Amino acid sequence: MNINQTxxxxxxxxxxxxxxxxxxxKSDPIPDDVLGRILKAAHHAPSVGFMQPWDFIVVKNQQTKEKIKHGFELAHAQSAAMFTDDKSQSYKKLKLEGILESPMGICVTCDRSRNGPIILGRTIKPEMDLYSTVCAIQNLWLAARAENIGIGWVSIVHDDVIKEALQIPDDINIVAYLCVGYVSHFNDQPDLEKHGWLARRPLESAIHFDSWNNHSDNK
Incomplete structure (x- = not known):
């Protein structure tokens, strides 16, 4: 099936x-059929050995979200102390999550034991199951954007906080906690670029031909 220009x-x-x-x-609820389409898109991501290691925990309970928010606040303070003074002050001014503002969260996990210890494609690079789960997250993110729904990835929270809040078994890996909801608008630029934290690298600086030393911006 070919893709047309539109x-x-x-x-x-x-x-x-x-x-x-x-x-x-915004606080507007996401209809079940829309959520279903987004999760179906995520579930159709590529996975090494077709192992489909992901699971999705949909979080709507306010008390559960408050536990995760509290965990974020503790980790956020811990993270701020890791930067230099100037950078730490800039860091503290950034809005880095929407845990309580968004109508739901989705925790994406990876079961590294799914389908047994020997998986086609993981025999040499065992971390491929984690990478496959990230592919599911990207599918989810793009499907959400096609539905005009925003996603925010919260990485500044310790796994044990989320595991306790969501009753996730110890042998299951947490890959992402995502804030999910309709938004007032989508910004033209990424927040961190807009606020001067970092600029986008030119594409040319990321492309190499045939070897690492043959860089496209040297041409």
Missing amino acids: ERDAVYKTIFSRRDVRAEF
Whole structure:
């Protein structure tokens, strides 16, 4: 099945307009059919050995979200202390999550024992199951953007906080906690770029031909 130009353009528009959302969440609920489409897209991600190691925990309970928010606040303070004084002050001013503002969270996990200890494609690189789970997250993120729903990835929280709050077994890996919801608007630029934390690297600086030393920006 070929992709026509209109469909191609829609894919690129979705990719380039995707944002990590923090401050723009609205409280509007996400209809079940929309959530179902997003999760179905995530579940159709590629996975090494077709092991499909992911699970999705949908979080709507306010008390559960408050536990995760408290865990974020502790980890956020811990993280701020790791930066230099100037950078720490900038860090503290950034809005880095929307745990309580978003109507739901989705925790994406990886079961590294799924389908047994020997998996096609993981025999040499055992971490491929984690990478496969990240592919599911990217599918989820792009599908959400196509539905005009924002996603915010919260990485500044310790796994044990989320495991306790969501009753996740010890042998299951947490890959992402995502804030999910409709938004007031999508920003033109990523927040961290807009606030001067870092600039986007030129594409040319990331491309090499045939060897690491043959860099495209040397041409």
